[in-house]
Amino acid sequence: MSDGDGRREGRQRARTDFRFDDARLCFAFAGTLADRGKEVRVERLARPEDLSRWCVESGCTTAAPACTEADLDGARRLREAVQRIGLALAEGTTPAVGDVDLVNRAAAAPTSAPVLSPDAATVRWHGDGVTAVLSMVARDLIELCGSDQRTRVRICGNPACGTPFVDTSRAGARRWCSMKTCGALVKKRAYRARSQATTEAEEAVASIR
Numbered sequence: 001m002s003d004g005d006g007r008r009e010g011r012q013r014a015r016t017d018f019r020f021d022d023a024r025l026c027f028a029f030a031g032t033l034a035d036r037g038k039e040v041r042v043e044r045l046a047r048p049e050d051l052s053r054w055c056v057e058s059g060c061t062t063a064a065p066a067c068t069e070a071d072l073d074g075a076r077r078l079r080e081a082v083q084r085i086g087l088a089l090a091e092g093t094t095p096a097v098g099d100v101d102l103v104n105r106a107a108a109a110p111t112s113a114p115v116l117s118p119d120a121a122t123v124r125w126h127g128d129g130v131t132a133v134l135s136m137v138a139r140d141l142i143e144l145c146g147s148d149q150r151t152r153v154r155i156c157g158n159p160a161c162g163t164p165f166v167d168t169s170r171a172g173a174r175r176w177c178s179m180k181t182c183g184a185l186v187k188k189r190a191y192r193a194r195s196q197a198t199t200e201a202e203e204a205v206a207s208i209r
Helices: 025-030 048-057 069-091 097-107 130-145 148-152 179-207
Strands: 113-116 123-126 153-155 164-166
Touching (some): 025 130, 025 164, 048 069, 048 130, 069 153, 130 148
16 A cells, blocks of 8 residues: 555655655656656666556556557557656747657547445546556646646656656745645755855864854
8 A cells, every 4th residue: 555645654755666745646746757857867766566556556447458568568658658758848949749749649548437426425546557557647648738727737846866757836836746745855955054054164263263
């Protein structure tokens, strides 16, 4: 089991755990490749089993679909198309035709279907495997591109991250894909830098007394 942030219950979140953090579905999927700004990136979709697990943890289905290496390869290609289109939206440029075509093809597949429980208290998703989930990811991006929120797409201000996000803040001044991860990390680094500078200044003053 995992919570809404992709953290496994009973332990601290690992770097390979999926991140959702109130992100749009399409950009949560783009975030399955982490540390895009670093030389060594973190691949969270390392195996077909990881893709199957993401399908469930994302809330797109309640039954883990069987995934093959071919499914994993196709998912990664869709992910990178979503990433590049997100970057184009953030920069106000036109995305590559090939990326748009790839997203359109993924969206053309039938999606998972919502199933309401007999007491109308819960909803589960039932579909035709990973293709249906990837269709939901692609359709989410298409919906974003057709909305006013397309002008609110930003790239995370953490240079090591590089994940797109939708800035839903009233002032339009959000800088991080998530305050729980990148925002907290950058602020922690800034605090440590200030503390170190203060300590060094105090030591310098003490040395000349």
